[in-house]
Amino acid sequence: MxxxxxxxxxxxxxxxxxxxxxxxxxxxxxxxxxxxxxxQHYEYVFSDVNNKKKYEIFSDIRTFYGYIDLENDMYEEGQLADFRIKEVYEDKNNFIGCDFEYNYETNKKEERYYIVIDKNKASMKIFSEKEFKEKYNISDDKFINIYTFLKKKGTKIGRYR
Known part of the structure; x- marks a missing residue:
């Protein structure tokens, strides 16, 4: 027992x-x-047609935005050297990032700014919404969320930037 x-x-x-x-x-x-x-974050690196310049888009997991480093002559001293990207469009000639503020009271995107990287000329320019609409015929429906874009085309990295 x-x-x-x-x-x-x-x-x-x-x-x-x-x-x-x-x-x-x-x-x-x-x-x-x-x-x-x-x-773990994502980055997407691409270059122009002639491989003169490389551009790097990197993510910030806390805000779900992407950022691209601006060229030296594109910002003033004391200003951030990154352009925040919330939506993106890419084709064989251009990479276009869009930043905007969202008004939750009206449920509308307000005052958009675009950064256009011309892959043929290896140039980077920032446009207001009006300037962009005059020069490029790309509807807002063709833009996708940056984090979705980075998950599809980007590389997962294990460091915080």
């Missing part, structure tokens, strides 16, 4: 250890999944 209770105690102890082990594995997995998603 004594051996039966001893076996029952051993079985109960094994079950408790197994439950603690499963709990430990779950929390470890959960913790590392959150950490790895926080530090």
């Amino acid at each position: 004594c051996s039966k209770t001893s076996n029952e105690k051993e079985e109960k102890l094994k079950k408790e250890y197994l439950q603690v082990f499963y709990l430990l594995v779950f929390f470890t997995y959960f913790f590392f999944a959150i950490i790895s998603n926080y530090f």
